[in-house]
Amino acid sequence: MSSSKVPHVVLQSSSNYRNMPVIGLGTASSSSTDVTREAILEAIKLGYRHFDTASIYGSEHPLGEAIAEALQRDLIKSRDELFITSKLWCTDNFPHLVLRALQKTLESLKLEYLDLYLIHWPIAVKSGNWNFPYPEEALTTFDLKGVWKAMEECQKLGLTKCIGVSNFSCKNLENLLSFASIPPSVNQVEMNPTWQQKKLRAYCQEKGIILTAYSPLGAAGSMWGSNNVVDNELLKEIAVTHGKSIAQVSLRWLYEMGVTIAVKSFNKERMKQNLEIFDWSLTQDDYEKIDRIKQKQMANNGPVTFIADLWDEALPFAINLLSIS
Template identity: 55%
Template structure:
């Protein structure tokens, strides 16, 4: 079983630097199928799992954890690092705690290792519609929502708290009103969207960065093939003799930036290969070539932009940091 490197967050808790994501699009099968694939991942050595209420995979992950304990694949829940996220409909001060309680029931757990605000925007409370009606978009009262997140940590319902998809400016504003600083900012990150400015800012504030969509979210309803078809990455992969071409090069590059990375695959061999990024390194020439790749974000910003909403453009959503 592969040993995955770990980092100590500013909360004092340890997080494995490679995690398995559970966002599924389109649906690849039943909840039982997803549970079985997560069990396979645990058997292979994955210990960090990332979910969210909006993914509708919390229950499958919870069942996998229960079965892993029953089968003896892990000795205790403490061996796992479990992340979930607060969705926009619940991003209101009075709804944060109920939302986390629901997540914990879904997961059959007493606590999370990390709870994140999924996006820096709120929707009107109630049932989520996809895409959300533009009139449901609301500015987030980040001060009160974060205070509720802090209360979740103080109650022991999550060991660490953090955010996702926050810009430098949004983090700066948040840090003005915190007692407990965010431990993590989870953002899109890959060689075609390197987030250098954001990574440097987070490092200066002691906030760990986790990268999602390291392969460009290919196969989702919003991702692209640009990462996997990138000429420069293909050249590096060919020179390295990597059997899975760009995949390991992308994951290794993200890892070498000092961040953690969330990968996703329900293919057993790919799961194994994704764990194989820790026994080799990119050359200085490789890293230099990657640093010169033209940048492109695949994040689906349109659904959060509205002429009458809190964000009138993508530039405003990202505070001009795109």
Template identity: 55%
Template sequence: MANAASSAHIPEVLLGSSIGPKSMPVLAFGTATDNIQPNLLKTAVLEAIKLGYRHFDTAAIYGSEQTLGEAIKEALKLGLVASRDQLFITSKLWSNDAHPHLVIPALKKSLENLQLEYLDLYLIHWPISAKPGKLVYPLVNLMPMDFKGVWAAMEESQRLGLTKSIGVSNFSSKKIETLLSFATIPPSVNQVEMSPFWQQKKLRDFCKANGIVVTAFSPLGARGTSWGTNHVLESKVLQDIAEARGKTIAQVCIRWVYQAGATLAVKSYNKERLKQNLQVFDWELSEDDLNKINHIPQHKMMVREELVSADGSSSPYKSVEEFWDGEI
């Protein structure tokens, strides 16, 4: 995919449309979780940095920005990293702030939470807006996004140096196509659900053709969260491949995403698993392994039925098929 980074041999991929040449480590430490204790998260981030993780993924809605910021400050103080520019920090714009006049204030708030002067990557979290005000989840008071206006504000945030790169999350091929029709700075990244159980080949092919890097979230199925599934880590196909190779199922999933040409955000607060998740770049899945994985029945985990309204009263989208533009 690209040359290897110095830290723990995590490869990097070059992002398009950035301020200057910008490389992103292909493996990120994710911080989306249900009710994680701040001290546990901070300890895990510091441990991850010691192991060689340099890319950390957060979002305004996760409630993890402040703790991540404290961990980064501590890591710099302890000399675990020499300088801020050795880290790659991603955050996301929540739907309540997905309005043209609120994008830059929201980004500045994230920077304040993180105690940083800039982000490396800022993403539109979902392709839908909600009533301005307090950030809420689950979302209510949904409304169509002013894609053109919001994206213009994202572009301005990059021009101002508040973020080095901009992108999207949970966008279908069709929505990206709409964005590309008026963007002066195309999105560098589209972060989406992707695992052996939801392989996203059509979307990956579209993004590749347009120079957009795909980042997989929940590549292990997000077991233990309110939105997760056990299907991935309990898969007989993946278990057989893992046993034959002397690897864990998680390692097989991570390697599969990497070999598919995507990047990924994985989450663990266990030191041993954090270490195992890094041990995926010095071996390959065989053609036979890939063929078996390609035949796994597909099942989207995060359908997001709460974002649609059959009568159109509480959402601009009347069905999940419409929301995902048939990519479901």
């Protein structure tokens, strides 16, 4: 698919109303540097122009190499053709560390600016030799107001065109919006037909915040994901009806819900199929079937149950920070 055929959304809190492709290639839990770099180059050939990374993923460096090679091979004419997202990790979630963390990300990517920089999780981790999942003693007070002010300064400096958050609940967003001079452009969260986030979708739509879905296919095969999406019988029925894959049905549903997507696959054929979701539609009957799917959050399988206010739900979901997304 030509990159021109991938729809865009406008990030209204950016300094110049940045256009973001609605589907991007995720690079979490990446393999070797060479595998990651080659997959990104293949994605660029297929028409991907949005790439999602993070300092914790270990994929910033190979992404930067791939961008440089794509320019050298004339696969793209300019870096400006790409939309690059990265994220601030919990160990840098302190006002005095934000700028340097972004500068390190840019050094790894060999870029002058990001298109979008996100706070990865609404928690702060003290310096130290901590293992995942983080023990209670590793966490400290998260100064969201101070960190967000530092994020705003990064945007004003031109080091990132837009700023946003990831894994923020309605409650956390409401707190942020109460003092933000620049509201978040994006909130990236786990979302798919088996974890539909209806309350959060409605809230973000009301506030003009673009939602991006990670794990849109359930992250099957990862150490923390599940087959809940790819094995779902209702999704299988819909896929057969349309002559599409379950993955395509899930991605199309997100797109029709007004949600942008970060989808991880380094398989050429699946990368191609994941772009082939824009020339057909789901039916009302499909919507009703998807509404009946039993809901289950995946990123809740660790021992950090004391951080109950990460989510708006009453249950004190545990966050296994190995499930970095």
